[in-house]
Amino acid sequence: TAAPVTIIGLGLMGSALAAAFLKAGHPTTVWNRTTAKADRLVAEGAEQAPTIGAALKASPLTIVCLTDYQAVRELLGEHEADLDGTTLINLTSGDSAQARETARWAERNGARYLDGAIMAVPSAIGTAEAVILHSGPGPEFAAHEPTLAALGTVTHLGADPGLASLYDVAGLAMMWSVLNAWLQGTALLGTAGVDAASYAPFARQIATVVAGWLPGYAEQVDAGSYPAEVSALETDARAMAHLIEESEAAGVNADLPKLLKAMADRSIAAGHGAEQYPVLIEEFAKPTP
Template identity: 40%
Template sequence: MGSHVQQSKASVTVIGLGPMGQAMAGAFLDAGYAVTVWNRTASRADRLVARGAALADSAEAAAAANELVVLSLTDYDAVFAVLESAEAAVAGRVFVNLSSDTPARAREAARWVTERGGSHLTGGVQVPPSGIGSPESSTFYSGPVEPFQRHRAALEVLTGADYRGDDPGLAQLYYQIQMDLFWASMSGYLHATAIAEANGIPAEEFRPYAVSAASIMPGMIEFYAPRITAGNHLGDVDRLAMALASIEHVRHTAEASGVDGALPALLAEAVRRGVEAGDGAASLTSLVARFRRA
């Protein structure tokens, strides 16, 4: 493929055809876009090509085919490998980087692309591949506002677009703090399920009680966020010392059940440091400041 940018109809390139990239390319095809794809393992493009996508023979050819280039790769090591191989085609292109990594690496990629005459939009997709194509889904974006606005209609083929600002690191920051909450919550659920099953309670029997416990969280976040913002960590509704006692009860229950107690032990250690520093009568929210200092 040459360097001519397609102009006949709405067009896009998708580089990276894991489950997320497959879903994105498919959504663009469904929306009537002319789609060019490239993946290191070319066979992953077979189903998309059968649906009308064009398979480029290199990352450079894929990037050269369209102004809008969506990157859906494992991490920014893979992103840089692709960008460096496509360096000659970077100028004049808008790279929408929907790969996951740290805010610092997003800023690094944005600098690299900008220095070579291209534009870089960072994205943090908030849904699994099954959520692509749904307007109820959302993706964080950050970077230069002009190319974001120019290509917003294309981005909204994939999900709703939540623009967070011109700092290219912001979309990744918002994404990673969401993931921080997600992985901690899922780990807690799986650990509780392990204790349940070790005591003869199947996951399906535990399910409604797990859902009930998880359903408390939105209300707690709504209640505590304004207090955290105000620096109010008064122990009027909860206390760090009580939290420590409760977490230790969980740990002892896990260990007595033959379940690894490392996860509650880790939580207990974080809380214990606060208690030992004199915050035992303060709210659990006092850990926010302690985590920052750590």
């Protein structure tokens, strides 16, 4: 039989999590500050706990999904004694420092703690498209993975509880960079009467080709050695200057290419002009000047 699970927080996301557990046949206990948000889930078979203490005691595994970490600490901070012996998985969005701090707090109170980041909208929960990242003690994840699988594609990234949040923002860095690069090109081509739909397949092809470079470039970064096998950073910087000039001449925004060029110029000034592009990690890996 499926393992029991408790959900604390029945907002849009918490309700979707609870519904997915119910659908997968897990005895599901729920608690929410605004009690009426449990009504639909109770009609579908959930048990509504009268108190947070009862919610925590109802299942060996409790998943919490509130607005932010402050809400988690405010709410569960009043029930620290009930955390002893439970496993707590916090799927609330936050940063890595909050995740690590919350892990220490939970462990001080006798709980086992995993942090998580949900990379999906509520309607995707319960399907393979819902990617949910976890970090914290590996054996704890392994013990509850069969239960968590009801939510979607669940992965464990490592023992550091901050990793789920870090992967989450690293994913956003990729997403926005690809989207902004595409918008830059779309604006440029738009000045020649090319519509976005015509450029999109070309842009997609470039993004796919560049994505294919990542494993090889990652080897250079991990080795700390950047021989120019394809092109030197100086050559790339000249192309960046060209992108800036074209953008300015066309009357489109040049902020993004200027930022790229400024970083390359700093790396060249530090003596890396003859090395390959990933040497820029040395600029990215230190604070903004």
